[in-house]
Amino acid sequence: MPEKIFEKIDVVGIGNALVDVLVHTDDAAVAALGLTKGTMQLISQAEMEKLYAHIGPATEMSGGSAANTIAGIASFGGSAAYIGKVANDQLGKVFRHDITAQGITFNTAPHMDNLATGCCIVLVTPDGERTMNTFLGASNALTTADLDAALIGAAQYIYLEGYLFDPPEAKKAFYAAAETAKAGSTKVALTLSDLFCVGRHRDDFQKLITTHVDLLFANEQELCAQYQTDNLDAAIAAARGHCDILAVTCSAAGAIIITPDEIIKVPAEPVARVVDTTGAGDLFAGGFLYGLTQGLPLAECGRLGTVAAAEIISHIGARPQQPLAKLAA
Amino acid sequence: MPEKIFEKIDVVGIGNALVDVLVHTDDAAVAALGLTKGTMQLISQAEMEKLYAHIGPATEMSGGSAANTIAGIASFGGSAAYIGKVANDQLGKVFRHDITAQGITFNTAPHMDNLATGCCIVLVTPDGERTMNTFLGASNALTTADLDAALIGAAQYIYLEGYLFDPPEAKKAFYAAAETAKAGSTKVALTLSDLFCVGRHRDDFQKLITTHVDLLFANEQELCAQYQTDNLDAAIAAARGHCDILAVTCSAAGAIIITPDEIIKVPAEPVARVVDTTGAGDLFAGGFLYGLTQGLPLAECGRLGTVAAAEIISHIGARPQQPLAKLAA
Numbered sequence: 001m002p003e004k005i006f007e008k009i010d011v012v013g014i015g016n017a018l019v020d021v022l023v024h025t026d027d028a029a030v031a032a033l034g035l036t037k038g039t040m041q042l043i044s045q046a047e048m049e050k051l052y053a054h055i056g057p058a059t060e061m062s063g064g065s066a067a068n069t070i071a072g073i074a075s076f077g078g079s080a081a082y083i084g085k086v087a088n089d090q091l092g093k094v095f096r097h098d099i100t101a102q103g104i105t106f107n108t109a110p111h112m113d114n115l116a117t118g119c120c121i122v123l124v125t126p127d128g129e130r131t132m133n134t135f136l137g138a139s140n141a142l143t144t145a146d147l148d149a150a151l152i153g154a155a156q157y158i159y160l161e162g163y164l165f166d167p168p169e170a171k172k173a174f175y176a177a178a179e180t181a182k183a184g185s186t187k188v189a190l191t192l193s194d195l196f197c198v199g200r201h202r203d204d205f206q207k208l209i210t211t212h213v214d215l216l217f218a219n220e221q222e223l224c225a226q227y228q229t230d231n232l233d234a235a236i237a238a239a240r241g242h243c244d245i246l247a248v249t250c251s252a253a254g255a256i257i258i259t260p261d262e263i264i265k266v267p268a269e270p271v272a273r274v275v276d277t278t279g280a281g282d283l284f285a286g287g288f289l290y291g292l293t294q295g296l297p298l299a300e301c302g303r304l305g306t307v308a309a310a311e312i313i314s315h316i317g318a319r320p321q322q323p324l325a326k327l328a329a
Numbered sequence: 330m331p332e333k334i335f336e337k338i339d340v341v342g343i344g345n346a347l348v349d350v351l352v353h354t355d356d357a358a359v360a361a362l363g364l365t366k367g368t369m370q371l372i373s374q375a376e377m378e379k380l381y382a383h384i385g386p387a388t389e390m391s392g393g394s395a396a397n398t399i400a401g402i403a404s405f406g407g408s409a410a411y412i413g414k415v416a417n418d419q420l421g422k423v424f425r426h427d428i429t430a431q432g433i434t435f436n437t438a439p440h441m442d443n444l445a446t447g448c449c450i451v452l453v454t455p456d457g458e459r460t461m462n463t464f465l466g467a468s469n470a471l472t473t474a475d476l477d478a479a480l481i482g483a484a485q486y487i488y489l490e491g492y493l494f495d496p497p498e499a500k501k502a503f504y505a506a507a508e509t510a511k512a513g514s515t516k517v518a519l520t521l522s523d524l525f526c527v528g529r530h531r532d533d534f535q536k537l538i539t540t541h542v543d544l545l546f547a548n549e550q551e552l553c554a555q556y557q558t559d560n561l562d563a564a565i566a567a568a569r570g571h572c573d574i575l576a577v578t579c580s581a582a583g584a585i586i587i588t589p590d591e592i593i594k595v596p597a598e599p600v601a602r603v604v605d606t607t608g609a610g611d612l613f614a615g616g617f618l619y620g621l622t623q624g625l626p627l628a629e630c631g632r633l634g635t636v637a638a639a640e641i642i643s644h645i646g647a648r649p650q651q652p653l654a655k656l657a658a
Contacts (some may be wrong), residue, residue, distance in 0.1 A: 024650060057400070057427035057648055060389035090419040090445075100387040116419075155375070316645070319386055321353060 009105070009154045010078040010293035011189075014140035014147075014177055015161040016170070017084030017108075018118045019091045021231035022278065022316055023058040025123045029132050037125065040132040040194045042166060048135035051121050056093025059291070061317040063120055064139075065193060066161040068279045070287020073309045074102040075324040078293060081105035081151050083177075087138040090284035098319065108146050109277045111138040128274035128313060140167040144176045152177060153184045156293045157215070159285065162193030165201040171321040178212040189215040191285055192222040202226060210258050215245045215292070236263075245298070247305070254306060255287045257298050266302030273323055279318025283308035287324065304328055338434070338483045339407040339622035340518075343476075343506055344395025345468035345491040345499070346413030346437075347447045348420045351607065351645055352387040354452045359460050366454065369461040369523045371495060377464035378477030380450050389420070390646040391427035392449055394469075394522060395645045397608045401615020401637045403431040404653040407622060410434035410480050412506075416467040421446040427648065437466040437475050440467040456601035457642060469496040473505045481506060482513045485622045486544070488614065494530040507541040518544040520614055521551040531555060544574045544621070546614045552577055565592075574627070576634070578613050581637060586627045595631030597638035608647025612637035616653065634655055 006101030030037050033051070043051065062086060066149060073080045082099055086092035088110040094249075099106045118137035142164075152158055158181045164170045175291040181188050190213045192198050192205060197287050205226060209216060216239065219234050223246075227235040232248075234256055239246050246258040275298050287308035315321055359366050362380070372380065391400075391412060402409045411428055415421035424446060428435045429494040447466035451459050471493075481487055487510045493499045510517050519542045521534060522529050534555060538545060545568065549561050550576075556564040561577075565587055568575050575587040583597040616637035618628030637653050644650055 052426060056430045058423075058430075060423060060648060062386065094387075094389060097381060101385045101387075280490065316650075317388060321645075 001205045007079070007154065008152065009156070010072050011070065011157045011159050011289050012081045012083065012151055012155040013066035013070035014164060014174070015064050015268045016118060016134070016136060016163050016167070017067060017086045017095055018064040018120045018134065018139060019095055020061050020063030020278065020318060021052065021058045021119055021121045021148055022061065022124060022276065023055045023122070025055065025125060027125050030123050030125060035123070035131050035133070037131050038129050039196050040134055040163070041196065043133050043135050045137070048119065048121065048133070055121065055123070059316055060094070061319060062095045063279070063318050065163055065191065065282050066159055067099060068282035069159055069286040069289065070104055071099065071102055072283045072324060073290045073317050074104050075320040076287065076290040076308070076328060077306065077325045078290045081155070082146065083108050083146060083151070085111050085138050085142040085146065087111045087115055087117045089117055091119065092138065098103065105141050107148065111141040113141070116142055124276045124278065124316070128277050130276060130278040136167055139170070142167065142170040142173055144173045147173055147177055149180050152180045152186055153189050155186050157187045157189050157289060158306055159189045159289060161191050162197045162201065162205065163322050165197070165204060178208065182212060189196065189217065189289065191217040191281065192226055195221050195225055198222050198225040209239070209242045213243045215247070216243045216246050217249070217281070219249045219251070219281060234328040247288055247302070249281055255284060255302050257302050259298070264299050264302060266299065266306055269306040271310045271314050274313050276316045277313050279312045282307045283312040283316060283320070336339070336408070338480065338485070339403050340399065340486045340488050340618050341410045341412065341480055341484040342395035342488045343412045343493060343503070344393050345447060345459045345463070345465060345492050345496070346396060346415045346424055347449045347463065347468060348424055349380065349390050349391040349392030349449050349451050349607065349647060350387045351390065351451045351453060351605065352384045354384065354454060356454050359452055359454060363454070364460050364462070367458050368525050369378045369463055370525065372462050372464050374464055374466070377448065377450065377462070377512060380462055384450065384452070388645055389423065391424045392608070392647050394426060394492055394611050395488055395518065397611035398488055398615040398618065399433055400431055400648050401612045401653060403433050404649040405616065405657060406654045407617040407632065409621045410479070410484070412437050412450060412475060412477065414440050414467050414471040414475065414503065416440045416444055416446045418446050420448065421467065434480065436477065440470040442470070444470055445647035451607050453605045453607065453645070457606050459605060459607040465496055468499070471496065471499040471502055473502045476502055476506050476509065478509050481509045481515055484515050486516045486518050486618060488518045488559060488618060490520050491526045491530065491534060494526070501535065507537065511541060516543040517541050518546065518618065520546040520610065524554055526552050527551050527554040531657065538568070542572045544576070545572045546576050546578070546610070548578045548580070548610060561588055576617055578610055584613060584631050586631050588627070593628050593631060593642070595635055598635040600639045600643050603642050605645045606635050606642050608641045611639045612641040612649070630639055
């Protein structure tokens with residue numbers, strides 16, 4: 001059977017498909033759980049169930065880092081696709097509904113075996129900061145067989161989350177996707193995802209950055225950790241030659257876009273009240289990639305990133321609640 | 330085996346246990362679906378699946394009218410219990426988690442047969458108004474056997490939602506619960522729930538109000554429909570003799586508390602921006618019942634009702650996101 005022919009696609013995201021379980025809590029509770037605020041830790045199913053039994057009433061919403069980014073691109077009006085693994089259970093159907101309801105191509109077959117759809121228990125503190133506890137579940141079952149070469153080949157960019165290095169088979173799929181992209185004219189974007197994720201995968205990330213990555217997203221802490229320095233300028237200088245574009249997010253200070261030729265500082269978009277920072281980095285990447293694939297100047301790509309991040313941190317959850325196309329205008 | 334002895338309980342709620350699926354949409358979409366904005370319609374599983382496939386990305390949160398009320402009472406610091414039927418599926422577990430995480434007694438055995446946990450697809454329009462589409466699912470399986478006489482006997486009030494008249498077996502349980510309450514010293518509170526619900530059950534509601542109901546909640550439209558008049562004063566006059574306390578909610582105009590001896594007007598609590606009115610009536614009832622069971626004056630009970638309603642309409646979803654005890658102070 002011939003591969004399906006896809007229309008030109010702006011971005012294909014590949015990531016761990018998760019449903020977020022968002023709960024309001026406080027700093028003392030986060031500390032009592034032995035967690036580092038603002039980071040992500042991996043937990044087993046037993047740990048997830050124990051934590052869930054411990055937390056207060058929650059809200060369930062589709063999440064997953066790259067999926068959030070792709071949802072942002074679609075909300076701006078971009079054409080997007082997603083590859084990731086959910087189970088055929090209720091939360092898997094919620095994830096599938098939410099992403100396809102935005103017109104995003106999502107053809108990955110559901111996992112039909114023993115794993116439940118993965119989830120991320122997100123502890124949101126009163127300052128809006130989030131601390132994430134991820135049970136990978138069915139997202140562990142993503143393999144190279146789930147990659148759609150025609151889909152990847154039709155895209156301007158594939159977008160890979162660093163978190164995908166955690167499930168062993170997904171890591172292989174990650175490399176295969178990057179190879180498939182490079183074999184054609186598809187560019188490769190990567191996010192370092194999380195401080196602890198960099199700690200787990202620094203050397204592998206570094207190899208990939210120097211050989212395959214055209215566009216690298218990171219926040220200040222992640223970039224410094226990747227280049228093992230306390231100095232952001234030193235980290236930027238080290239990363240600068242390794243990829244065409246480096247986009248560094250700096251929380252309330254906005255973002256910095258670095259190319260071999262220029263450094264562009266982008267101020268943060270003002271927000272009345274920061275409710276929940278879950279998805280801020282994901283949505284910055286979404287706005288930036290949307291702008292880039294529309295051929296917009298880098299400063300405008302950065303502005304779209306900050307517009308999307310500002311929308312997402314003003315409410316609970318990591319998916320846009322207003323059309324970003326309207327906010328961008 | 331002897332029945333479990335319960336500590337004194339403020340309120341036991343009995344209702345259709347549902348998970349809300351909340352989605353932002355617009356007036357045109359609500360009209361195109363042939364729906365009457367602000368009301369609730371019952372839908373089959375096939376209709377639910379069709380509607381779900383049609384709507385945009387959503388947020389899942391525990392709901393159910395009486396369950397929202399009970400969550401409000403617990404958030405104020407009241408002791409509360411709930412009786413309602415979910416399935417043993419993922420959404421049923423979400424419902425059970427969220428209600429028990431608030432310290433609410435919820436011992437109803439899950440439905441183990443073919444019905445999925447019920448859900449309510451809530452279309453939220455830009456004015457914050459909600460239009461509800463309920464698939465009863467497992468809540469259809471609530472029967473008299475699920476009633477816990479010891480629990481009901483230990484409560485100051487049972488709180489019954491009019492929606493419970495829709496599933497035939499639940500209607501029998503509704504009557505049995507009211508009888509059990511009346512056989513002891515437990516008082517009976519009822520909400521008329523919805524304009525269309527009144528249309529379906531007017532005569533049965535009327536019999537119950539005159540024979541069993543001590544405290545009646547309704548909004549203006551529901552009370553007028555119940556007494557088949559366009560005039561709120563006429564409706565109030567007709568209802569006044571039938572129960573000890575009548576609490577009528579009037580949206581932005583606040584509420585009116587009516588007893589045989591007095592009429593108390595309660596202003597609405599100011600809200601910066603109405604995001605989603607889902608649960609406003611439920612939470613008014615929660616605040617009011619909390620005050621009443623603490624022995625507070627009726628005007629203060631009304632104020633607590635408006636405080637709870639104001640919190641709930643300022644965010645997506647029908648469960649409090651801040652401790653109401655703190656807001657009440």
